[in-house]
Amino acid sequence: MITYLEAIREAQRQALENDPRVYIYGQDIGAFGGAFKATKNLAQSFPGRVLDSPISEDAMVGSAIGASLQGMRPIVEMQFADFSTVGFNQIVNQAATMFWRTGVPCPITIRLPSGGTPGSGPFHSQNLEALYAHYPGLILMTPATVEDAYSMLLEAVALDDPVIFCEHKYLYFHLKAESLPSEALPVGRARIARAGRDATVVTYSAMVHEALSAAEELSTQGWEIEVIDLRSIKPLDTDTVLASVARTGRILAVGEAWPWGGVTAEVLARVATDGFNLLDAPPMRLNSKDTPVPFHPNLWGTHRPTAQTIVSALRDLLRL
Amino acid sequence: MLQSAEMPRHTVKASDFSETYRRAFRWMLLARTTEEKIASVFRSGGKITGGVFLGKGQEAISVATGIALRNGDIFAPLIRDQAGRLAFGESLLDCTLTYLGARSGPMRGRDGNVHRGRPLEGLLPMISHLGAMISVVNGMLMAHRFQGKKNTVGAASLGDGATSTGAFHESINQAAVENLPLVLVVTNNQYAYSTPNDRQFACADLVDKAIGYGIRGHSVDGTDLGACLRVIGSAVELARQGEGPQLVVATNLRLVGHGEHDDAHYIAPHLKEMPLGRDSLAVAEAELLQNAWADSETIEGWTRDSISQVEKAIAHSLREPSPDPATEDWCALSSRHLAEGLSSNGSRG
Structure with a gap:
């Protein structure tokens, strides 16, 4: 069995092994192996290519951009997605604009350990994918499975554009697969995680698993819910979403991120614009509450969508 | 490259200081001539949109940086580095085409004026966020280390205002930790836009910051071309020899507004009377004459040559087509298959 976290480590090992242009840069990632051990033993296996950085997110990203312009393929590990805001300027103004302005690609991968876990609180739990997706010039990957964590990270490193790789901390240790995949859907294609008939749930990252649990529960009552895992939120596979809504006539978009704007709003805007006539009911969405992410597990468990709140939203959507 | 056909770029031995000085002076003269022409086209209206940012007074520091660097x-x-850009090898056409927004310029109308560059040739296109280019230079130097490229140097220009940013702190510390061959040339021209030094920092001298980062600091009179060539040249040499990052702080006065939209009325009159208020181009010309490194006839010839090069570059650039929104490639990704809305003019556009 291999965990989601081990898949990320193996993808990095593969990338380092396959391509001498790859190096990894981040806080505590060298001999220590990273705050979550995503780079455990990599510094020993690849001397000089897994480098501890100072606590300087702006300079970490800026230097990765520079190295990429000189032919390298850096992977930057943010210790937590939340801290990437310190490097925000370099990501959105330098990396994201480089190809458009100069015609020179900027192949960097920035790993954001994202999302909430019990007790992590306001500054170690954030989901920033919508923030980065807003900027042209960036690719946003949000893997929900062990297989995708592995194959999409390898694809991220191989792509010529800056990739924000949102890996979910809640899945690090719990999510397991039999083995690593040898092939994968290309980035930009959503996956039907569960086929259904009565309603479509469109989601990504850790919420895929909450949606699958919700679908399982409703199936015992005779309702078949289709669950779509977006995999990457930019590009967003609108075609797969619309095709599913054409079958079910109902859509619920679910995201762990905050409600204002964001991925769920984008999904529903596209469905309402391009698939209005497919809808048998008003489109719905479910996000976290519009507060900072709380510390205490009692509050945190209620702050974000769960299988239970997804079931309840789906019952509304199905007019039950 | 219009101007490099006439003035090829190579490194000149330190022993031939007067020759370096003459070359530097000619770049300064060409830079000043270029900028005066750009300003005049801007004022005549209609041809140049957006800002115009001039380096008047700052040519000595800038050229000394550009001339100390070499291929690789x-x-x-x-924003005030026209002279250094020319000395580094940027073509005059890259400047004029970009200011005039020509599609054939390096930025193709997608970015303008001083935001131009050619990253693959080692010339970075600045973003507007100050201090943000330093860590990019660091990364390029780290790449050189990974790739086994030896003896290269990276230089970044900054003003006094940029030293207050977090990016400055992070990147100078990063360069020190990695012992990178980085030369930071800080021009303290007394004002960051309209903000004077006493509202920008509280240390006695910006060069004092070097010790806190564990790197070497150098001070230089930014109005004195000879001093700039020596001090910046030696800082670049130290970096090249593996002595780690070097901080050079040059002192002068900005002799123009922040941009051409700014009349700089806030500049304290007494500063203009001080030695730091001298025009480095005029000082260098006097020095050339005084040392008999050039006579006035020669300098007049260089001036005519500069004017002719600039006129040619401007005339050429004015004839170049502007970008066309209908044929523009509205794709921000190099991986085209992952770009959204390329063929749609609807909600996904």
Whole structure:
């Protein structure tokens, strides 16, 4: 069995092994192996290519951009997605604009350990994918499975554009697969995680698993819910979403991120614009509450969508 | 490259200081001539949109930086670096085409004026966020280390205002930790836009910051071309020899507004009377004459040559087509298959 976290480590090992242009840069990632051990033993296996950085997110990203312009393929590990805001300027103004302005690609991968876990609180739990997706010039990957964590990270490193790789901390240790995949859907294609008939749930990252649990529960009552895992939120596979809504006539978009704007709003805007006539009911969405992410597990468990709140939203959507 | 056909770029031995001085002076003269022409086209209206940012007074520091670098080095100029850009090898056409927004310029109308560069040739196109280019230079130098490229140097230009940013702190510390061959040339021209030094920092001298980062600091009179060539040249040499990052702080006065939209009325009159208020181009010309490194006839010839090069570059650039929104490639990704809305003019556009 291999965990989601081990898949990320193996993808990095593969990338380092396959391509001498790859190096990894981040806080505590060298001999220590990273705050979550995503780079455990990599510094020993690849001397000089897994480098501890100072606590300087702006300079970490800026230097990765520079190295990429000189032919390298850096992977930057943010210790937590939340801290990437310190490097925000370099990501959105330098990396994201480089190809458009100069015609020179900027192949960097920035790993954001994202999302909430019990007790992590306001500054170690954030989901920033919508923030980065807003900027042209960036690719946003949000893997929900062990297989995708592995194959999409390898694809991220191989792509010529800056990739924000949102890996979910809640899945690090719990999510397991039999083995690593040898092939994968290309980035930009959503996956039907569960086929259904009565309603479509469109989601990504850790919420895929909450949606699958919700679908399982409703199936015992005779309702078949289709669950779509977006995999990457930019590009967003609108075609797969619309095709599913054409079958079910109902859509619920679910995201762990905050409600204002964001991925769920984008999904529903596209469905309402391009698939209005497919809808048998008003489109719905479910996000976290519009507060900072709380510390205490009692509050945190209620702050974000769960299988239970997804079931309840789906019952509304199905007019039950 | 219009101007490099006439003035090829190579490194000149330190022993031939007067020759370096003459070359530097000619770049300064060409830069000043270029900028005066750009300003005049801007004022005549209609041809140049957006800002015009001039380096008047700052040519000595800038050229000394550009001339100390060589092929394979990295240069991250800022807004007052026309002279350094020319000395580093940027063509005059890159400047005029970009200011005039021509599709054939390096930025193709997608970015303008001082935001131009050619990253693959080591010339970085600055973003507007100050201090942000330093860590990019660091990364290029780290790449050189990974790739086994030896003896390259990266230089970044900054003003006094940029030293207050977090990016400055992070990147100078990063360069020190990695012991990178980085030369930071800080021009303290007394004002960051309208903000004077006493509202920008509280240390006695910006060069004092070097010790806190564990790197070497150098001070230089930014109005004195000879001093700039010696001090910046030696800082670049130290970096090249593996002595780690070097901080050079040059002192002068900005002799123009922040941009051409700014009349700089806030500049304290007494500063203009001080030695730091001298015009480095005029000082260098006097020095050339005094040392008999050039006579006035020669300098007049150089001036005519500069004017002719600039006129040619402007005339050429004025004839170049502007970008066309209908045929523009509205794709921000290099991986085209992952770009959204390329063929749609609807909600996904």
